[in-house]
Amino acid sequence: MHEMSLAEGVLGVVQDAARAHQPCTVRTVRLEIGALAAVECEALRFAFEVVKRGSVAEGALLDIIHVPGSAWCMPCSRSVAIAERGDPCPECGSWQLQVTGGDQMRVRELELVEE
Amino acid sequence: MCTTCGCGSGQTRIEGEHEHVHTHVHADGTMHSHPHAPGQGDEGHDHVHAEHHHLHGHEHLHEHVHADGTRHAHAHDHAPGPDHDHAHGEMHGHAHVHSDGTRHAHAHDHAQGPGHDHELAHHHGDGPAHSHAPGLTPAQMVRIERDILGANNEIAARNRRRFEDAGIFALNLVSSPGAGKTTLLVETIRALGPDVPLAVIEGDQQTSFDADRIRATGARAIQVNTGKGCHLDAAQVERALAALAPADESVLFIENVGNLVCPSAFDLGEAMKVVVLSVTEGEDKPLKYPDMFAASSLLLLNKVDLLPHVAFDVKRAIDYARRVRPGIEVLQVSATTGAGMAAWLDWLRAGAARARERRQQTVTALRRRIAELEAQVARPR
Numbered sequence: 001m002h003e004m005s006l007a008e009g010v011l012g013v014v015q016d017a018a019r020a021h022q023p024c025t026v027r028t029v030r031l032e033i034g035a036l037a038a039v040e041c042e043a044l045r046f047a048f049e050v051v052k053r054g055s056v057a058e059g060a061l062l063d064i065i066h067v068p069g070s071a072w073c074m075p076c077s078r079s080v081a082i083a084e085r086g087d088p089c090p091e092c093g094s095w096q097l098q099v100t101g102g103d104q105m106r107v108r109e110l111e112l113v114e115e
Numbered sequence: 116m117c118t119t120c121g122c123g124s125g126q127t128r129i130e131g132e133h134e135h136v137h138t139h140v141h142a143d144g145t146m147h148s149h150p151h152a153p154g155q156g157d158e159g160h161d162h163v164h165a166e167h168h169h170l171h172g173h174e175h176l177h178e179h180v181h182a183d184g185t186r187h188a189h190a191h192d193h194a195p196g197p198d199h200d201h202a203h204g205e206m207h208g209h210a211h212v213h214s215d216g217t218r219h220a221h222a223h224d225h226a227q228g229p230g231h232d233h234e235l236a237h238h239h240g241d242g243p244a245h246s247h248a249p250g251l252t253p254a255q256m257v258r259i260e261r262d263i264l265g266a267n268n269e270i271a272a273r274n275r276r277r278f279e280d281a282g283i284f285a286l287n288l289v290s291s292p293g294a295g296k297t298t299l300l301v302e303t304i305r306a307l308g309p310d311v312p313l314a315v316i317e318g319d320q321q322t323s324f325d326a327d328r329i330r331a332t333g334a335r336a337i338q339v340n341t342g343k344g345c346h347l348d349a350a351q352v353e354r355a356l357a358a359l360a361p362a363d364e365s366v367l368f369i370e371n372v373g374n375l376v377c378p379s380a381f382d383l384g385e386a387m388k389v390v391v392l393s394v395t396e397g398e399d400k401p402l403k404y405p406d407m408f409a410a411s412s413l414l415l416l417n418k419v420d421l422l423p424h425v426a427f428d429v430k431r432a433i434d435y436a437r438r439v440r441p442g443i444e445v446l447q448v449s450a451t452t453g454a455g456m457a458a459w460l461d462w463l464r465a466g467a468a469r470a471r472e473r474r475q476q477t478v479t480a481l482r483r484r485i486a487e488l489e490a491q492v493a494r495p496r
Contacts, residue, residue: 002345002346002376002377002380002381005344005346005348005377005381006263006264006380009263009264009265009266009267010263012266013259013261013263013265013266017257017259017261021255021257027254031263036406037380038376038379038380038406074441084405085405085406085409085439086401086402086405086435086438086439088438095437095438095439095441096441097441098441099409104262105262105263105264106260106261106262106263107259107260107261107262107263108258108259108260109256109257109258109259109260110256110257110259111254111255111256111257112254112255112256112257113253113254113255114255
């Protein structure tokens, strides 16, 4: 259930950013969530519905962009796609992988409507 | 593109990478200066302020966001003039939307004086980009690019700096409930306590049972109850540190809430995470809960005294852990029989020594720098 903490984190970022554009309401909150970020997106959506009430983001929709996982395969010396942590290299089957992408959870942008 | 400097404005940005200021003089003599914060792309805007009913000796900031997402901020510095009729020591702002969809917001900070009528007193005459058509409220996209856990990470960085400055070796102990973290800690403190100063932050949803067990060994401990929370976060650790005040050059154990999922995402400022896996759990846990094993530097395989009684494949557990974290170190211990504890204690002593040395190097480097500066000051000019 750390999605509740994440939702509060999202709201904090949104409130900070919206403060510079007051008075406004937030129409869309666009997130980037990596496949390897250990985030359950449905739980995050649910938690965000709860935490946004009474805030500048009350009417906001959560738009989640899913970022695929990628890793550097040491035997292959190249970047490969992985679906989750613990997956082997799709090329050589090795687990000598260093995750290089898809572990982010970021607020990418907001759609604001000035009042 | 700006007609004065030729700089372009592109994507929305909150903070400009390159900013510069230039000044216009309007037909009525008003001075006008802008800092420009251009992004990529050069479709910007031109502004020619032919007329500006604004003659007052105050400074205010304008910020526009154009329909194309271009954002542009002006700091206006108006020269004092006859029209100066507004001033009331308070700050207010207003926003215009231009006919082309350009949005324009002003924050005015007025000095003390009589009242004013400002809503209509501000016209950007017939400049090409600045004709006002109030009523439109286009949505604007604001690029943020901020980490959802950014607030936690900032506090964690503060904690980490504090640990480094004090030469504290801080470990974040994570496991599922019942893996034996507290028993392991109690035995570790008994063995290590006489040589190394130790302190413990205990995280649990409820009760102070664990902190009580630690305090019974004579070590300093503080309990953090997370209530509904499933993990410790950096702010809780920062608050606990204020109360606990761990000694310089000590080892600090932060025993996280028993949970193999959530604590992996929350940096507390520790030097490293240590994951405890007991042999009474499945050897496939590193694959079932890969994030925690991927985030940990050391795997402590605990309760190895029970191996004869359980079907736990040690080799497979280690293989699985190294699938998600190829370089993870592994130590096999039993807190109850003491098997393997010597290697764990050596590992801790080595970490504590590294933290201490790093601090001493910093102190030595700072002392040298102070001596150099003092020598410079003392040198006759």
